Amino acid sequence: MQRYPDKGAVIVTGAAQGIGRRLALGLAAEGIDVLIADWNAEKGEAVACEDAPGAGRRLFAQTDVADEESCRRAVAVATEAFGGVFGLVNNASIFSTLTMRPFWEIPGDEWDRVQAVNLKGVFNMTRAAREPLVASGEGAVVNIASSTILFGRANYAHYVSSKAGVLGLSRAMARELGPHGVRVNTLTPGPTFTEIERATVTPEQKAAMIEQQCLKRAGGPDDIADAIIFLLSRQARWVTGQLLNVDGGMVTH
Template sequence: MRLKDKVAIVTGGGVGIGRAYSLGLAKEGARVAVADIQEDEARKVAAEIKRLDGEAFAVPVDVTSPEKTQAMADETVKRYGRIDVLVNNAGLYTVLKKKPFTEIDPEEWDRVMAVNVKGLFLCTKAVHPVMKKQKKGKIINISSGTVLGGTPYFLHYVSSKAGVIGFTRALAREVGADNICVNAITPGLTISGSNQEGVLTPEQREDRRKRRSFQRDQYPQDLVGTVIFLSSDDSDFITGQVINVDGGANMH
């Protein structure tokens, strides 16, 4: 078990890819705070981990709230005494409709930035004092392959995920002295459950498959190994990096 005695928070950990991160980290021995705005889903995942003899609890969080993100960190420390890993996974993605940028209203733009960028800032701010005191921590930010490809009709989303990369690099410089690693992952289009029905047409899925070196669909499990690696001591000298996990679609 590579994460024995570690404590991890996974935001958006109750649904989709975040659920797979929660389960995967727990399988490697981490105690997991499954943090989600969908509290019932977070509870289900925590219960599933316990059934598999892992350790987890569900914590409700809205990542746009300074109070709720602080409460998430406080509750985790109260339960498990430390925070080793923060996976900043919560995001607005499957709920967004693709449309020309001229049709994105300013409120929707602000909401995407609030969850997908400010959310990372607030969660990081909440866990940082704990990691600093421990003289070690791992922050893993979930960006998106849409940044590499410049996916059209998704301007707010792609801009927010580009923001995640800037956030990762600048933060890595600031917290290096605290021995905190900050890295990002750019997942390719992943069949996460939520985006399966209605959002992706069979043609779009076929198109994505063809663009990859490995010509198959990408699933949450394809991303879990990278999150475990970035959470583990094996990646202690890696920081400020963006790791692309997309089956060889993008190669820059």
């Protein structure tokens, strides 16, 4: 079976670095055209131009997922350049730049911005892409949450809440888009060590996280990207409204 539709692209938000970057390169390696939608123009352009194998074309569109009009522009760029959109991965997030602190010390405006990007960004982008996803006849949306919603990680309350919201939103959207042939799933990555150094994870904390996993190595962006690619593919054609936890068995869900 051919794994993907012949026509159309996948939009990956937050693909200028980390998991999103790895996913954009992985999709292109599978021959899929990708729109890299990220607010970071310098890094986003670099991913679009990066020397990497694969027949899939890569195009960058500067996008703020918290802004509805910006999302609509990104979708228009993808449909015009690639003739349609069959996949959307809502991966953009305020994450690696967050400072960890107890919930009573999180400034209110920081709480609001995290919800606006991490949760409303999923709402904005999926609304903007709905028509081409439906038109593709086999659209797939993958929303990236976090395994922290399954165990409630301390000192990240705004982040954990926003990602728990993504799970509820995904399930509701799966119900509403299913009758139109569009699948919507949530993927919860566990600790994933990308090219971005995070001051919030010390070597001792990293070792402690690995100790909690069934598989005793650090998770990397390829581990997550491959699972997302599965959910986008026809191999997952009967999977919708589900949560796929990808964390080396840190949480058995």
